[in-house]
Amino acid sequence: xxxxxxxxxxxxxxxxxxxxxxxxxxxxxxxxxxxxxxxxxxxxxxxxxxxxxxxxxxxxxxxxxxxxxxxxxxxxxxxxxxxxxxxxxxxxxxxxxxxxxxxxxxxxxxxxxxxxxxxxxxxxxxxxxxxxxxxxxxxxxxxxxxxxxxxxxxxxxxxxxxxxxxxxxxxxxxxxxxxxxxxxxxxxxxxxxxxxxxxxxxxxxxxxxxxxxxxxxxxxxxxxxxxxxxxxxxxxxxxxxxxxxxxxxxxxxxxxxxxxxxxxxxxxxxxxxxxxxxxxxxxxxxxxxxxxxxxxxxxxxxxxxxxxxxxxxxxxxxxxxxxxxxxxxxxxxxxxxxxxxxxxxxxxxxxxxxxxxxxxxxxxxxxxxxxxxxxxxxxxxxxxxxxxxxxxxxxxxxxxxxxxxxxxxxxxxxxxxxxxxxxxxxxxxxxxxxxxxxxxxxxxxxxxxxxxxxxxxxxxxxxxxxxxxxxxxxxxxxxxxxxxxxxx
Numbered sequence: 210x211x212x213x214x215x216x217x218x219x220x221x222x223x224x225x226x227x228x229x230x231x232x233x234x235x236x237x238x239x240x241x242x243x244x245x246x247x248x249x250x251x252x253x254x255x256x257x258x259x260x261x262x263x264x265x266x267x268x269x270x271x272x273x274x275x276x277x278x279x280x281x282x283x284x285x286x287x288x289x290x291x292x293x294x295x296x297x298x299x300x301x302x303x304x305x306x307x308x309x310x311x312x313x314x315x316x317x318x319x320x321x322x323x324x325x326x327x328x329x330x331x332x333x334x335x336x337x338x339x340x341x342x343x344x345x346x347x348x349x350x351x352x353x354x355x356x357x358x359x360x361x362x363x364x365x366x367x368x369x370x371x372x373x374x375x376x377x378x379x380x381x382x383x384x385x386x387x388x389x390x391x392x393x394x395x396x397x398x399x400x401x402x403x404x405x406x407x408x409x410x411x412x413x414x415x416x417x418x419x420x421x422x423x424x425x426x427x428x429x430x431x432x433x434x435x436x437x438x439x440x441x442x443x444x445x446x447x448x449x450x451x452x453x454x455x456x457x458x459x460x461x462x463x464x465x466x467x468x469x470x471x472x473x474x475x476x477x478x479x480x481x482x483x484x485x486x487x488x489x490x491x492x493x494x495x496x497x498x499x500x501x502x503x504x505x506x507x508x509x510x511x512x513x514x515x516x517x518x519x520x521x522x523x524x525x526x527x528x529x530x531x532x533x534x535x536x537x538x539x540x541x542x543x544x545x546x547x548x549x550x551x552x553x554x555x556x557x558x559x560x561x562x563x564x565x566x567x568x569x570x571x572x573x574x575x576x577x578x579x580x581x582x583x584x585x586x587x588x589x590x591x592x593x594x595x596x597x598x599x600x601x602x603x604x605x606x607x608x609x610x611x612x613x614x615x616x617x618x619x620x621x622x623x624x625x626x627x628x629x630x631x632x633x634x635x636x637x638x639x640x641x642x643x644x645x646x647x648x649x650x651x652x653x654x655x656x657x658x659x660x661x662x663x664x665x666x667x668x669x670x671x672x673x674x675x676x677x678x679x680x681x682x683x684x685x686x687x688x689x690x691x692x693x694x695x696x697x
Contacts, residue, residue: 248627248634248696255358255645256691257319258312258667259602261365261409263295264654266325268302272340275331277367278377278418279657282425293660299652300676302344307678309351311668312651315684316691319358321601321647322348323365323409326390333369333386342397349401360647361398362406362464363391363448366414366425373426378415378437381518384444384526391448395455403460406535406601407448410466411441411494412554420555423658431555432516435508439517442497442527449498449529463498464535464601467491467589469581470544473560478546486544486553491585492592495534497527499593507552516551534593535601537649538582538629540575571625573606573663579628586636586643597644603629604649606656606663609681617669617681626683630696648687652678 263279270276283294301308312320326333328341345361352359364387372383387407395405417424420434428434445463452461470487472479488504496504501524508516544553545560562568568576582603590598605625609617626648637643653666661672667684671677690696 248631249638250634250694251637251644252694253644254694255319255599256687256694257317257321257357257360257645257647258315258651259321259647259649260301260308260651260654261323261362262325262328263298263365263367264650264656265299265301265308265652266328267295267297267300269296271302272328272344273331273338274325274341275327275333275338276370277325277327278370278373278425279367280327281370281373282427285427288427289658290660290662293655295655297672297676298655299670299672301652304676305348306351308652308668309348309355309357311678311680311684312357313355315667315680315688317357318691319360319645319647320352320651321360321362321406323362323367324394325367326364327367327369329394330369330390331371333372334389337393337397342394345394345398346401349398353401358404359402360404360406361402362409363387363394364407364444365409366418368425377419377426378440379419379430379433381436381440381443384440384447387444388447388451392451392455395452395459399452399456399459404533405452405459405461406464407445407452407461407529408441408494409464409601410537411438411445411463412466412490415441416554431551434555435516435552436518438493439519439523439527442494443523445494445498446525446527446529449531460532461529462531462533462535462599463494463529464537464599465491465494466537467585468538468541469578469584470542473543473545473563476546479544482546482553483544486542489552489554490542491589495531495589495592498529498531499596501525501528531596533597533599533644534589535599536586536589537602538585538600539603539605541578541581541585571605571621572608573659575605577605577625577628579625579632582629583632583636586633586641587639590636590641595642597642599645599647600633600643601647602649603633603646604665606665608662608664611669611671611679615679617679619681619683622667622681622683623686626687627696630690634696 283289349359415437419428419437420431422429449461470483472483485507489507492504543560543562547556550556607619607622609619611617650665652668653664653670656663669679
């Protein structure tokens with residue numbers, strides 16, 4: 210989720226992109242016009258939704274699960290809005306069959322979810338917790354029985370606290386620990402699951418967790434943050450090889466938060482800052498995997514290795530010939546130059562949009578810019594070539610509650626999703642190799658530092674009264690889109 214959470218202040222502010230798509234994808238006026246009218250999608254396109262373990266499972270200390278950094282962070286007074294936590298969340302650990310039945314009823318053919326590292330390895334190392342693996346076996350089997358593709362992410366931010374106590378993501382050893390964990394999970398589930406996502410939004414969990422301090426573990430240490438980004442890239446490469454070592458036929462990729470950037474002011478300095486931030490936010494974890502190098506111009510070339518703790522041979526360790534790339538899009542950001550900070554993305558004083566701001570906002574305050582979806586999807590396709598793309602997250606927070614008629618009439622979510630799907634259809638017609646779309650989220654859930662104050666789900670959850678599930682109007686609308694395989 211990027212960015213759903215505190216990225217409201219970091220990544221969403223309204224405006225158009227500084228970088229237009231950089232050529233290479235053929236366009237036809239007729240194709241664009243037809244897509245704009247009908248929003249057609251390829252015949253075998255996969256429709257689904259997404260969740261993540263800490264946000265929905267609950268059962269935080271059940272069946273041998275260990276403590277994660279989000280357990281520790283959420284239990285720290287003052288960190289989460291209204292003092293809530295993910296101890297229960299949506300209680301999906303116990304109610305997963307109900308949630309899968311909802312996805313099936315809506316016609317979904319893919320469900321993106323994550324596996325909780327501390328549920329499998331309570332301390333982040335050592336043997337597997339059998340009860341934890343058994344849960345994910347049951348979960349996966351239920352998806353397959355429902356005719357839904359299981360599409361798991363190995364790491365969606367719930368680092369075992371024991372590993373954080375040893376240095377967390379700034380510690381290079383964490384990369385090896387992730388690879389070991391990946392091997393355990395894939396050995397247990399690789400006979401059921403064909404596609405595996407290694408990391409979810411490494412930009413977010415490194416920058417917001419270690420640089421800006423508004424996500425777990427809550428540190429404000431730009432130097433540690435930069436080391437953490439390199440460890441994440443090492444982990445990505447090492448986990449890729451660990452998975453392939455279990456079964457070379459499995460398909461392995463990653464999911465990345467992406468979005469256009471715009472200079473706050475029309476100055477050369479702000480334009481340069483926006484260009485650096487574009488590379489840092491969108492390419493910092495893709496280029497090392499595909500090419501064994503970091504994007505030029507983000508860090509000073511003569512300091513890059515020292516800042517990252519980049520060692521001899523790391524150019525090979527970070528390589529991971531990803532077989533699909535997930536894109537998470539919500540909005541975009543304004544960027545300003547600030548000489549006090551080495552990298553724009555590490556600036557805790559995020560640039561706010563100029564006034565008057567013409568862009569409509571979600572209830573989270575994020576600017577609504579569907580054209581940016583087209584821009585970033587087509588632009589990322591130029592960087593990644595013919596590697597298949599999946600939209601692993603896209604959605605909006607609208608906090609509509611259950612009405613007197615017992616229904617949730619969330620027309621704004623329908624309008625948001627419709628406008629973005631039309632732009633996605635246009636991007637596909639213009640050559641972007643997108644094969645799937647996952648709405649964020651299937652359920653209202655625990656939205657990180659926002660607690661339960663922001664609702665992204667197609668299904669309303671009554672967190673205070675028994676976790677009752679109520680599909681929203683947007684769920685019924687989305688089911689019609691899935692059935693028709695197009696948006697009108």
